[in-house]
Amino acid sequence: MSAFSTIADALLSHWSTAVAGIDTSRDEIAIEQLSPDWTEHVQVVSALRSISPADWGQRQQTFGLTFLYVSKTKTASEVHTVLDAVEALIKADRTLSASVDRAEETEAVVPASSGKGYAVGVLTVEASSWV
Amino acid sequence: MSTVANVLSDAAAAVASLISGATRASSDYARDRDVVGAGETIYQLRGWHLGKDNSNANTSYDVARIELTVATGLASPTNERAYTEAAMLTQQDAVLAASWWRALASVYYTDPDNPPALTDDVARVGNVIVWTMAVELLVQP
Numbered sequence: 001m002s003a004f005s006t007i008a009d010a011l012l013s014h015w016s017t018a019v020a021g022i023d024t025s026r027d028e029i030a031i032e033q034l035s036p037d038w039t040e041h042v043q044v045v046s047a048l049r050s051i052s053p054a055d056w057g058q059r060q061q062t063f064g065l066t067f068l069y070v071s072k073t074k075t076a077s078e079v080h081t082v083l084d085a086v087e088a089l090i091k092a093d094r095t096l097s098a099s100v101d102r103a104e105e106t107e108a109v110v111p112a113s114s115g116k117g118y119a120v121g122v123l124t125v126e127a128s129s130w131v
Numbered sequence: 132m133s134t135v136a137n138v139l140s141d142a143a144a145a146v147a148s149l150i151s152g153a154t155r156a157s158s159d160y161a162r163d164r165d166v167v168g169a170g171e172t173i174y175q176l177r178g179w180h181l182g183k184d185n186s187n188a189n190t191s192y193d194v195a196r197i198e199l200t201v202a203t204g205l206a207s208p209t210n211e212r213a214y215t216e217a218a219m220l221t222q223q224d225a226v227l228a229a230s231w232w233r234a235l236a237s238v239y240y241t242d243p244d245n246p247p248a249l250t251d252d253v254a255r256v257g258n259v260i261v262w263t264m265a266v267e268l269l270v271q272p
Contacts, residue, residue, distance in 0.1 A: 056173070056202050057166025058257030095209050130208070130257035 007063055007127050008044050010096065014089035015042045015067070018082055031070060031118070042069045049126070062128040066103075069121040079121040086123060098127040133237035133271040135195045139178045141235040142197060146174050149225055150201070150218075162202075167259045170206040174199060184269055192239060193270040198250065199226060200263040208258040215253070215260060223249070223262065232266050242267040 005026070012024040022040040029043055045066045052060040067086075071079060087100045103122035147153055153172040158164045160177065167173050177198040184192040201222065205214055225231050227248065229241040241247070245267035253262040 053163070055162035055256045056204075056259045056261070057163075057168075058259055060257065 004046060004048065004061075004063055007096065007129055008046060008065065010093065011065060011067070011090060011098075011125060011127065012042065012044065014086050014093070015069070017089060018085040019071075039073055040069075040071050042067050044068075059131050060128050061131055062126060065125045065127060067123040067125070069123065070118045071121075072118050074119050076119050079119045083121050083123050090125060090127075096127050096129060098125055100125050135178050135180060135193060135270060137237035138195060138197060138235060138268070138270055139176050141237045142176055142178075142199070142232075145231070145235060146176070146199065146201075146226075150174070150222055153201075156202075165202075167202050167204040169204045169208075169258065172201060172203045174201045181267060190272045192272055194242070194267065195270055196245075196265060196267050197232075198263060198265045200261065202256075202259050202261045205258045205260065211255070211260070219253070219260065219262070223264070226264055229266075232268055237271050239269040239271045242269070 008026050012026070015022055015024055019040050019042075022042055023034070023038055025041070025043040027043065028045055029041075031041075034041055045068070047064050049062045049064050052062070054060065069079065069082065071082075074082065083102060087102065090096070090098050090100055101124040103124055143155055147155075150172050153174050156165045156173045156175045159175045162175075165173050175198075177200075178195055181194040181196050184194050203214055203219070205211055207213060229243075229246055232238050232241050232247060245265075247264055247266040250263045250265045253260065255261070
């Protein structure tokens with residue numbers, strides 16, 4: 001498994017911890033293409049930022065990962081609560097050196113309570129791992 | 132008559148015996164040539180002449196400085212203490228004893244003014260723990 005897959009899976013596992021029953025994906029998927037019965041979903045878009053070589057064959061890979069979180073049931077305020085929880089879990093993960101940025105555009109596209117839309121949250125993470 | 136090269140050879144054998152599975156680095160001075168995998172140990176041995184000890188009228192001793200660097204890849208990077216609070220301390224306890232060096236066939240005596248000691252703090256590079264010690268000694272004439 002690649003270093004990115006390892007990091008992405010580790011970070012997505014924190015989403016699963018924070019949001020029971022959430023559907024997770026390492027691929028970009030259009031909301032319209034999700035299974036009709038989805039309630040909570042998060043997907044990750046990533047890019048390798050740098051590779052830093054060190055002594056003894058050690059290399060530090062740094063990835064930028066952006067998580068797009070959508071929920072049919074949560075309000076924008078509740079989405080922020082989820083982002084808080086995930087951010088805390090990532091920061092507490094001793095296996096990663098991760099910095100976390102909260103995107104400003106977190107918003108409810110359409111109030112979830114209307115039953116017609118979903119709330120959206122974006123979390124950006126810079127995560128490093130020694131490989 | 133022994134030489135500094137003999138000391139290095141004897142020390143290499145002793146380190147390999149002390150640290151199970153340890154292999155000597157391809158370079159004793161460069162740290163970017165060898166890859167230390169998880170659970171592996173690579174060591175470097177460096178030695179050079181410091182001068183002659185002519186305090187004994189009947190013979191002259193080569194005085195040498197030997198440096199040993201040990202690089203160990205953590206078997207479990209998230210459980211660093213499984214090494215740093217266990218095998219690492221055992222290994223240091225052994226090589227920081229003057230008697231360990233005096234037991235080498237090519238070593239006559241260790242300099243009491245420069246006993247075996249770590250030369251720097253123990254460091255972590257990625258998933259590798261690195262430490263270096265040095266000793267000054269007299270080579271068997």
